[in-house]
Amino acid sequence: MDDDIRELYQEVILDHGKNPRNFRHPDDANHEAHGNNPLCGDRLTVYVRLGSDSRIEDAAFEGRGCAISVASASMMTDIVLGKTVTEVEALFDDFHKMCKGEDEGVALKGPEEDLDKLRVLAGVRQFPMRVKCATLAWHTLNEAVHGGDKTSTE
Numbered sequence: 137m138d139d140d141i142r143e144l145y146q147e148v149i150l151d152h153g154k155n156p157r158n159f160r161h162p163d164d165a166n167h168e169a170h171g172n173n174p175l176c177g178d179r180l181t182v183y184v185r186l187g188s189d190s191r192i193e194d195a196a197f198e199g200r201g202c203a204i205s206v207a208s209a210s211m212m213t214d215i216v217l218g219k220t221v222t223e224v225e226a227l228f229d230d231f232h233k234m235c236k237g238e239d240e241g242v243a244l245k246g247p248e249e250d251l252d253k254l255r256v257l258a259g260v261r262q263f264p265m266r267v268k269c270a271t272l273a274w275h276t277l278n279e280a281v282h283g284g285d286k287t288s289t290e
């Protein structure tokens with residue numbers, strides 16, 4: 137990856153980290169879960185309003201953490217909007233593979249437009265400790281939509 141692109145990526149992460157989208161607690165959320173990454177000190181609560189057709193009508197989060205975890209939560213809450221739980225699971229699976237560098241030569245399932253956005257965060261593959269930061273919001277969302285109230289990063 138050349139330096140220009142790398143810089144752009146960092147800018148996107150810093151921007152989301154500083155000005156997170158959907159950083160709020162919606163009154164009408166019907167699912168929520170807490171996520172905790174003790175290795176880094178990231179703690180997030182993800183709120184979801186799930187429609188009767190399993191479509192995500194609203195997604196938001198609160199909490200504190202490093203720039204990566206907050207940027208990831210910020211991007212995620214934008215990306216999952218309007219998607220079904222099944223679509224979100226497929227995307228999480230793709231993202232997980234990207235973060236662990238296991239996406240080479242593998243057919244990813246999510247829409248290319250979303251995968252492009254998530255690729256910004258996939259630079260964490262060079263820093264194994266950071267993979268948990270990047271995936272915490274997704275683990276927490278997964279837990280929220282399946283009705284749980286707590287998740288670990290394992």
Ligand code: ZN
Nearest residue numbers: 176178202269
């Ligand atoms: Zn972190």
